[in-house]
Amino acid sequence: MTTASPIVALRMASKTYGRGNARVEALKSATVSIQPGEFAAIVGASGSGKSTMLNLLGCLDVPCSGSCLLAGVETASLAVDQRSRLRRDTIGFVFQGYQLLERMDAWRNVELPLIYRGVPPPERGRRVERALDAVGLIDRARHRPGAMSGGQQQRIAIARAIVSEPPLLIADEPTGAVDAATGDDIIDVFHTLNRTQNTTVVLVTHDERIAHRCGRMIRLVDGRIVSDTPTDARRDAG
Amino acid sequence: MRAAMLAELPRHAIDALRANPLRSLLTILSVVAGVAAVIAMTTLGHGVSRKVETEINKLGVGVLTLRVGQRARGGKGASIEAQAFDYADVEAIRSSVRHVQSVVPLVSRKARVVSGRHNLMTTLLGTESDYFAARAWSVAEGRAFTAHEMHVGAAACIIGETIRTQFFQGGEALGALLRLGTVPCTVIGVLAPRGQSGEEDSDNIVAIPFDAYQRRVQGSPDIGTIVVTAVGGKVTPAQKDALEALMRERRRLDPFEPSDFTLLDMRQIAEASAATARMMTSLLGTIAVLMLLVGGLGITNVMLVSVAERRREIAIRMAIGALPGHILGQFLIEAVALSTIGSVFGTLVGVGSAVFLAPLLQVPFVLDADVVWVSFAMALAIGVTFGFAPARRAARLDPISGLRAA
Numbered sequence: 001m002t003t004a005s006p007i008v009a010l011r012m013a014s015k016t017y018g019r020g021n022a023r024v025e026a027l028k029s030a031t032v033s034i035q036p037g038e039f040a041a042i043v044g045a046s047g048s049g050k051s052t053m054l055n056l057l058g059c060l061d062v063p064c065s066g067s068c069l070l071a072g073v074e075t076a077s078l079a080v081d082q083r084s085r086l087r088r089d090t091i092g093f094v095f096q097g098y099q100l101l102e103r104m105d106a107w108r109n110v111e112l113p114l115i116y117r118g119v120p121p122p123e124r125g126r127r128v129e130r131a132l133d134a135v136g137l138i139d140r141a142r143h144r145p146g147a148m149s150g151g152q153q154q155r156i157a158i159a160r161a162i163v164s165e166p167p168l169l170i171a172d173e174p175t176g177a178v179d180a181a182t183g184d185d186i187i188d189v190f191h192t193l194n195r196t197q198n199t200t201v202v203l204v205t206h207d208e209r210i211a212h213r214c215g216r217m218i219r220l221v222d223g224r225i226v227s228d229t230p231t232d233a234r235r236d237a238g
Numbered sequence: 239m240r241a242a243m244l245a246e247l248p249r250h251a252i253d254a255l256r257a258n259p260l261r262s263l264l265t266i267l268s269v270v271a272g273v274a275a276v277i278a279m280t281t282l283g284h285g286v287s288r289k290v291e292t293e294i295n296k297l298g299v300g301v302l303t304l305r306v307g308q309r310a311r312g313g314k315g316a317s318i319e320a321q322a323f324d325y326a327d328v329e330a331i332r333s334s335v336r337h338v339q340s341v342v343p344l345v346s347r348k349a350r351v352v353s354g355r356h357n358l359m360t361t362l363l364g365t366e367s368d369y370f371a372a373r374a375w376s377v378a379e380g381r382a383f384t385a386h387e388m389h390v391g392a393a394a395c396i397i398g399e400t401i402r403t404q405f406f407q408g409g410e411a412l413g414a415l416l417r418l419g420t421v422p423c424t425v426i427g428v429l430a431p432r433g434q435s436g437e438e439d440s441d442n443i444v445a446i447p448f449d450a451y452q453r454r455v456q457g458s459p460d461i462g463t464i465v466v467t468a469v470g471g472k473v474t475p476a477q478k479d480a481l482e483a484l485m486r487e488r489r490r491l492d493p494f495e496p497s498d499f500t501l502l503d504m505r506q507i508a509e510a511s512a513a514t515a516r517m518m519t520s521l522l523g524t525i526a527v528l529m530l531l532v533g534g535l536g537i538t539n540v541m542l543v544s545v546a547e548r549r550r551e552i553a554i555r556m557a558i559g560a561l562p563g564h565i566l567g568q569f570l571i572e573a574v575a576l577s578t579i580g581s582v583f584g585t586l587v588g589v590g591s592a593v594f595l596a597p598l599l600q601v602p603f604v605l606d607a608d609v610v611w612v613s614f615a616m617a618l619a620i621g622v623t624f625g626f627a628p629a630r631r632a633a634r635l636d637p638i639s640g641l642r643a644a
Binding site for chain 2: 061080085087088093099100101104112115116160164
């Protein structure tokens with residue numbers, strides 16, 4: 001552990017859904033701290049609280065109790081609009097089902113985050129090109145998502161997440177919908193970004209093999225963090 | 239929102255609308271109906287106002303028209319034409335009713351006017367020069383009758399525009415000789431054109447001095463109509479009462495006998511018809527606004543459905559950096575795009591229907607250039623007003639639930 005300030009950290013964070021008998025405690029007093037440049041995997045069975053934790057880390061949601069610090073800011077204290085801005089400025093998201101907009105080709109999908117950030121067109125073009133190049137799909141720029149394989153779509157989604165050059169990448173089951181070989185390719189892309197751009201990556205997976213390829217593995221069981229350990233990948237890299 | 243963003247939003251709106259063409263088309267049609275109704279009604283409304291205005295101008299302001307009426311006979315409900323006025327009545331009004339500007343006799347009949355090989359049925363008037371002033375009708379060429387001509391019943395005539403074009407084809411009319419029935423007379427003036435009045439051509443007219451008419455055409459002292467104008471252009475109730483009392487006295491009517499003549503206040507009639515026209519216009523306008531409201535609610539409805547269907551898209555956009563304001567803007571622009579397209583076609587349909595309906599309603603077609611701005615303003619107002627609630631719902635969507643819906 002370094003002493004640098006974490007890019008995102010949970011302290012005694014809990015999240016509860018529902019009321020009365022339907023009350024579900026999805027996350028119980030989780031404390032975790034992600035340093036800049038880390039590559040962490042959150043693993044656990046379905047219903048273990050992985051997605052809840054990811055939503056908190058990704059500032060899509062705020063904890064019911066405890067705290068969540070994103071880039072040093074307490075997310076629960078922010079208004080919706082401020083939270084949107086903080087998220088926009090610090091995080092790139094990759095989702096399980098790619099979540100590309102079908103009506104637009106790859107180029108326009110990747111371009112969208114820059115439009116929302118008010119980047120002017122010439123600069124936009126350069127950055128879209130760089131992002132598509134980074135995921136090796138510059139030749140597919142004018143294809144629509146429907147005309148691409150699952151692996152290609154996920155790489156477009158990654159390009160979209162990194163185009164705004166966020167310090168933190170959050171990925172929810174990025175390999176969940178593709179076969180093992182394609183899954184490895186996707187993890188390779190994350191590794192490259194992590195190593196060359198020093199992008200912090202936090203991903204959720206239920207695939208132990210994938211998790212072992214990340215530098216750090218946080219295991220959740222029934223809403224609690226039961227282990228938080230460096231992996232072989234990290235020891236190798238270190 | 240920054241300029242780069244603003245330039246991008248319409249493109250996204252068009253993409254979204256094209257994704258569901260039938261639904262977009264139906265919504266646009268409902269706006270077309272509403273805007274068309276408003277445009278048609280305002281355009282026809284302009285025509286009605288124009289018509290009323292022209293009619294009032296033609297009638298002349300502050301004019302009282304006295305006409306011979308019906309007289310009951312023998313108490314069996316049968317009636318006969320009452321006794322005519324004569325020139326003594328005209329002079330009595332001049333001398334005893336206060337503040338009258340002019341009192342002129344008016345007699346008329348259909349007559350054939352002949353010049354060389356041409357002939358035409360026209361309305362022949364016998365009157366005095368003040369008649370034209372009372373009707374706010376100017377002599378465009380030449381002059382009105384002189385006092386001398388009126389006094390001696392000279393064989394001089396003033397013709398309407400139709401007679402001039404029919405007989406003189408734009409050549410010199412003044413000084414020409416016309417034959418009215420058997421009476422020859424010289425053209426001394428041409429009246430300014432007035433156009434149609436209902437079915438009648440106001441310009442198909444020849445006027446000669448009252449005296450000449452009486453002696454050479456009619457051969458009797460009877461007067462059918464007396465036109466009275468008031469000083470200051472407005473007839474007072476006191477003047478009307480005085481006039482009525484005077485005529486009743488001169489015609490020796492019993493106190494309980496109804497008047498056997500009519501007293502028409504042209505201004506009053508014109509104002510009554512103007513009020514009716516205004517009421518009709520505002521009634522139709524209300525219906526048009528209701529149609530517009532229905533069209534607008536169509537937009538709200540479609541946008542709500544669209545927001546519900548596109549929760550995933552909204553959530554993705556939010557997750558990749560869209561602020562609530564961006565989402566609000568996107569959906570508002572979609573709504574405004576629908577209403578703008580609807581407005582453009584609605585304006586065309588509305589103006590088209592006005593062109594078609596104007597002759598049926600016998601009003602002139604008056605196209606106001608403001609129509610364009612009005613319809614653009616309406617488009618914007620409808621889009622923003624009726625698109626706001628759905629757009630706000632979209633902007634408040636929780637991205638997590640939207641992504642889960644995928």
